[in-house]
Amino acid sequence: MRWLLGKDLVILRRSRLLVALLVAYPVAIALLIGFAISRTPSRPRVAIVDETPPGETIALGSQRVSVSRYAKQLFSQVQPVPVASRAQAVAKVKSAEVLAAIVIPPDIAARVASGTSQADLEVLYNGDALEQSIVRSQIRAALAQANLGFSEQIQRAAAEAIDLLLRGGNLGVLGAPTNLIGLREIPPLLRRSIARQPPGRERRELERIASFAQFAAQNLDVSKKVLSTVGQPIRVSSTLVHGRRTPLSTFAVVVAVSVSLMFVCVLLAAGGVALEREEHALARLVRGLVSRGTLLAEKGLLAAGCALLVAFAMLAGVSAFVTLDWSRVGLWLLALASGALAFGALGVAIGALAREVRAASLLAFLLSLPVALLALVPAGSVASGLYDAIRAISFAFPFKASLQALDAAVNRASPELGLSILHLAGLTIVFGALARVGLRRVD
Amino acid sequence: MSLALSVEGLSKRFGELQALRDVSFEARPGETVAVIGPNGAGKTTLLSIIAGVQPPSAGTVSRRPAEVGWAPQQPAVYARLTVAENLELFARLEKVGDPRAAVERMLEQTGLRQRAGERVARLSGGNRQRVNVALGLIGDPPVLALDEPSASLDPVQRERLWEFISGLTGAGRTVVFSTHNAAEAQHHAERVMVLADGSMRFDGSIPALLRAGGELDNGDLERALVEFLTRSAAQAGAA
Numbered sequence: 273m274r275w276l277l278g279k280d281l282v283i284l285r286r287s288r289l290l291v292a293l294l295v296a297y298p299v300a301i302a303l304l305i306g307f308a309i310s311r312t313p314s315r316p317r318v319a320i321v322d323e324t325p326p327g328e329t330i331a332l333g334s335q336r337v338s339v340s341r342y343a344k345q346l347f348s349q350v351q352p353v354p355v356a357s358r359a360q361a362v363a364k365v366k367s368a369e370v371l372a373a374i375v376i377p378p379d380i381a382a383r384v385a386s387g388t389s390q391a392d393l394e395v396l397y398n399g400d401a402l403e404q405s406i407v408r409s410q411i412r413a414a415l416a417q418a419n420l421g422f423s424e425q426i427q428r429a430a431a432e433a434i435d436l437l438l439r440g441g442n443l444g445v446l447g448a449p450t451n452l453i454g455l456r457e458i459p460p461l462l463r464r465s466i467a468r469q470p471p472g473r474e475r476r477e478l479e480r481i482a483s484f485a486q487f488a489a490q491n492l493d494v495s496k497k498v499l500s501t502v503g504q505p506i507r508v509s510s511t512l513v514h515g516r517r518t519p520l521s522t523f524a525v526v527v528a529v530s531v532s533l534m535f536v537c538v539l540l541a542a543g544g545v546a547l548e549r550e551e552h553a554l555a556r557l558v559r560g561l562v563s564r565g566t567l568l569a570e571k572g573l574l575a576a577g578c579a580l581l582v583a584f585a586m587l588a589g590v591s592a593f594v595t596l597d598w599s600r601v602g603l604w605l606l607a608l609a610s611g612a613l614a615f616g617a618l619g620v621a622i623g624a625l626a627r628e629v630r631a632a633s634l635l636a637f638l639l640s641l642p643v644a645l646l647a648l649v650p651a652g653s654v655a656s657g658l659y660d661a662i663r664a665i666s667f668a669f670p671f672k673a674s675l676q677a678l679d680a681a682v683n684r685a686s687p688e689l690g691l692s693i694l695h696l697a698g699l700t701i702v703f704g705a706l707a708r709v710g711l712r713r714v715d
Numbered sequence: 716m717s718l719a720l721s722v723e724g725l726s727k728r729f730g731e732l733q734a735l736r737d738v739s740f741e742a743r744p745g746e747t748v749a750v751i752g753p754n755g756a757g758k759t760t761l762l763s764i765i766a767g768v769q770p771p772s773a774g775t776v777s778r779r780p781a782e783v784g785w786a787p788q789q790p791a792v793y794a795r796l797t798v799a800e801n802l803e804l805f806a807r808l809e810k811v812g813d814p815r816a817a818v819e820r821m822l823e824q825t826g827l828r829q830r831a832g833e834r835v836a837r838l839s840g841g842n843r844q845r846v847n848v849a850l851g852l853i854g855d856p857p858v859l860a861l862d863e864p865s866a867s868l869d870p871v872q873r874e875r876l877w878e879f880i881s882g883l884t885g886a887g888r889t890v891v892f893s894t895h896n897a898a899e900a901q902h903h904a905e906r907v908m909v910l911a912d913g914s915m916r917f918d919g920s921i922p923a924l925l926r927a928g929g930e931l932d933n934g935d936l937e938r939a940l941v942e943f944l945t946r947s948a949a950q951a952g953a954a
Contacts, residue, residue, distance in 0.1 A: 552791035559767040560780040561808040
């Protein structure tokens with residue numbers, strides 16, 4: 273085997289362009305995927321036309337909420353581009369300078385304060401169907417967040433107004449009497465007066481009033497809680513039962529490294545086996561000089577070794593920017609080696625079935641990329657039947673198991689490293705056997 | 716008389732296709748045997764079974780694969796390796812006692828010493844075919860199986876290759892080669908075997924095939940072969 277290995281290393285050394293492409297291309301793809309995964313969606317660039325008069329407030333009893341607070345809430349959810357008029361906003365949307373525009377109408381304060389009609393915002397956008405769908409959902413989310421924040425402020429103001437009614441004091445509203453009595457104080461005051469009244473019709477009426485005052489005070493107290501429930505009927509409490517507890521950036525690293533490992537290994541192994549056939553050397557080798565099993569093992573091991581080097585170098589390089597636990601380096605290597613062997617077996621199977629290097633490389637690429645992308649589809653993001661099919665496909669190829677093994681080694685993620693390694697070992701055997709069948713016919 | 720090669724009842728089936736049917740022959744040391752016949756006759760299959768590239772469905776070959784040098788129709792050489800590297804690699808894979816000495820010997824025999832350090836990809840078709848034959852000879856086998864050795868060579872390259880092969884048989888090696896070119900068989904073989912539809916139709920000397928095809932002893936072997944195959948097919952049809 274060592275003479276074959278030596279020969280392949282000489283050929284690789286003399287194919288510098290091929291090697292450079294073989295390393296650069298998967299690394300570029302891996303970095304793109306990693307970058308795409310690790311980036312949170314950027315805030316949409318939105319033009320905002322605030323037509324409300326400066327300093328406009330919404331009055332809630334003695335409390336006042338500034339309309340500009342709503343604009344601020346909205347600004348925090350998007351990349352705001354303030355514009356003076358609706359016409360300017362339309363121009364910016366048309367020129368695609370902004371994804372959308374939101375017009376805050378001048379009567380927003382009056383409508384909110386009326387309590388009878390909702391305030392309307394106007395949203396302007398353009399783009400193709402996909403863009404419209406994305407913009408719509410982003411704007412909806414931004415508006416929902418802004419509405420929630422604004423409604424909390426209104427709730428607080430309303431709660432303070434109710435509190436004042438209960439406790440009494442000064443309303444702070446022009447023309448309102450000062451030092452008002454609080455609703456809670458009325459029942460005890462009345463009871464004291466009633467005690468001094470002789471039995472009769474007047475006493476009974478006073479008792480009715482005292483009962484009503486007590487009932488009103490108690491229910492107004494409850495209404496404060498009702499207000500907060502109406503503002504946010506369901507609060508979300510999240511608990512992670514199963515899955516990762518590691519930052520998205522380290523998962524992106526694992527994805528990027530796994531993609532590189534897969535491409536280098538599968539392409540090299542497939543190309544190596546197909547090259548023997550293309551150069552007609554396979555027939556010469558298998559007539560007693562080298563067994564088919566040895567030939568496949570040599571190609572698979574060479575590809576696995578090269579891919580392991582590239583992947584480990586990537587992991588080490590990335591650790592300069594993302595914190596990785598170097599005390600687990602032994603486990604990283606174990607996971608990388610297991611994945612590389614499984615990818616090597618897949619590669620030699622492709623190389624044995626395809627009869628020339630170009631066909632093998634194309635097949636390797638066409639198979640690897642969708643398998644990798646399918647393995648990254650999160651559960652629940654597609655229909656359950658489709659997800660079951662995706663899981664079955666991911667199970668039958670080494671990418672997902674390799675990703676899970678490396679994730680467990682680098683990030684202590686579940687499932688356990690041992691399980692993934694067992695899975696990879698099984699796939700190595702299956703693809704190795706498939707390669708052996710593919711190589712049965714020499715030409 | 717000792718035999719260099721004995722083939723007994725070789726048959727080969729690929730699914731529904733019967734590529735070889737009960738082919739038997741023997742060859743003496745130093746003998747040059749040509750295998751001729753139309754396309755799809757089974758020439759390449761016969762030589763690849765003799766060389767051990769594929770197993771027969773039935774029958775035996777007296778030599779182990781290691782004892783038969785093989786040069787396939789398409790040069791089976793690594794284009795990115797040099798001539799010497801190709802020779803040394805196969806010398807080591809064939810576990811030749813002194814690989815470097817074997818490389819030197821083959822470079823000498825093939826006249827490729829000046830090209831030893833050149834990558835095979837840069838060689839002419841003729842020189843590449845010489846390397847191909849040299850790789851078959853690196854283990855110093857007593858029998859050489861050459862599949863269409865001169866195909867795709869120009870007349871000058873072809874002549875040089877045949878000079879080289881003649882030298883091998885002169886040293887006592889048995890050469891079995893296949894060819895499309897009846898004239899080549901007539902010039903370079905002592906004996907000729909005709910295969911058609913996987914069956915051996917003729918095994919004898921060149922003059923005998925000429926006569927079987929209605930030609931004189933110095934007649935045209937290609938014409939004789941066509942006539943022989945026509946008569947043979949007619950007899951088979953009548954039977």
